[in-house]
Amino acid sequence: MWRRRAIGWLIISFAGLLLLLGRLIQIQLIDTETFSKHNVNLLEESVRQRTQELVIDNGRGNFLDRNGTMLTHKKVSVLVLFPFLKKIEWDAEKVSNISGIPVHVLKQAVEVAEKPFAYGDPEPYELTTTQRDRINRLKIPGVFAIEKKFERSDVPAEQLIGLTGENPKELKKRYPNKELSEKTLLGVSGLEESFDEFLLPEGKSKLVYHVDGGGAPLFGINVKYVDPANPFYPVNIRTTIDKTLQQNAEQLVDQYQIKKGGLVLLDMEDNSILSLVSRPTINKNDPYNDSGMSNMMLKQQIMGSVFKTVVAAAAIDHSLDGANRLFDCSKKINGKPELKYNYGMLNFTDSFARSCNRTFGQLASELQKMNPHLLEDYANKLSLTGSVGWQGDVYHTNDFNQLADEDKGRVFLSDEARKDANLAAMSGIGQNEVRATPLAVANMMATIARGGDKEMVRAVSKIEYKNGTTMIDFPKKSIKGDNISPYTAMKLQRLLREVVMNPNGTGRWFKDLPYTVAGKSGTAETGKYKLGQQLHNKWFAGYFPYDHPKYVLVAVNLDVSDSEGGVNLLFADMVKMLYQKDHGMK
Known part of the structure; x- marks a missing residue:
């Protein structure tokens, strides 16, 4: 009996030694660089x-x-x-x-x-x-x-x-x-x-x-x-960022107390991002559970009257912009008396300059009756609703996207809304379901300034090897799809300039800047309230100099009360800073 028990213990001991030896071989010879499920070297x-x-x-x-x-x-x-x-x-x-x-x-x-x-x-x-x-x-x-x-x-x-x-x-x-x-x-x-x-x-x-x-x-x-x-x-x-411009832009955004929002500055020559500022900033102590991680310039926002630029393009092409046609801007979009912004009877150009809601709600309804998809078609022609960041095939990666976290814009969410005349009117002034990213708004302005040609926006120009030679180049690329005509682009350019030059235009604050500016303002109702006050998204989007466009700039302040501003001052100071830089001034 004792002999059998001794043999059993001997077998167990031998098996244990074999297991230990096997484990030692695994550690020392086999899995030396990828040990355990954690791949420990x-x-x-x-x-x-x-x-x-x-x-x-x-x-x-x-x-x-x-x-x-x-x-x-x-x-x-x-x-x-x-x-x-x-x-x-x-x-x-x-x-x-x-x-x-x-x-x-x-x-x-x-x-x-x-x-x-x-x-x-x-x-x-x-x-x-x-x-x-x-x-x-x-x-x-x-x-x-x-x-x-x-x-x-x-x-x-x-x-x-x-x-x-x-x-x-x-x-x-x-x-x-x-x-x-x-x-x-x-x-x-x-x-x-x-x-x-x-x-x-x-x-x-x-x-x-x-x-x-x-x-x-x-x-x-x-x-x-x-x-x-x-x-x-x-x-x-x-x-494509200019570090000095970027740092100056960040200082200005903070100076004007933009807590949520920021700016996008594009270089017209190659349709690339010169500066992009997003607020709030990233919380370094808890970055991954913080709203500052979101790039607000790549997230869709309610854009308000900036969308009237799209309605204007469609109205021009469908002959709804007659010089002798007047719109009753003493009324709100729903036909009730307009007490705060009673502009009386205005033509198409003055309606755009003063941002009359009644005019563009009416035009949107007329366009919707012609074709429920017209507003979306023109938003797409102006590169407002699709992705605008650079995309293309790179090495073994198909459809590589530089700005992978970019939102797409939209005009309607449902076919029911698309076919509803009242909702179309609200969409015509950039409310209801209309959304776009500040980057896409900047690209819309670049498209107009360029004469109608849509181009992708680059954030990166190339990847370079350590020795300085080029590994991958990201060339200028057009965005697929229909464009607005050069004639329509020219008419939009004049409308955007009138916003600044008209004595009552919503961009008249920019009339005396060192660079001539063309652009469009926007104040969108967000449906949010704080301390009983309605919150708004405030925009100004434009390009300059008007005759020879060099820059596109969009400034936006999100979720602020009606009394809060900062956007106009931010836009103006950015224009001044760029003029001084270009002319060697400090």
């Missing part, structure tokens, strides 16, 4: 336990402005010190003389350090190129002057560029065939998300040294520089 982790490192560049691609300036990060020449300096004699006085940092401050920083650090981080102490070279010529072990990549505390156009974060589950879902560390940063919004696949790191650049259990150097005091050494990666995403 055991080789990297074992090395990490006996090394200390300072990451110089995380390897993720960079965003540049149109002039090549880094937007999300900055590269700064900094002094790097390693903690093993506290265990050796080093010439801190020479480093102090070159850098300007007092000797006792340097030594104190090293004394409390547990790992390599850039002096002054998170607000790094910046060295000049000369200082950097002189410090490196000292060849003091554990003392380096390098150019390190730092994240900016204030990122220009932060909602347009977007955020990154760690998400192992999403990483595996998005890139099932790539071997990536769980700690790989993913783009989770904006251009960071759209261009994520191009931005993925090949590896980190870092300074590394090996330590024993007590943190002392294991192999003397040799520090090794580790770099993927790839001349092509990481790539640079060259945006």
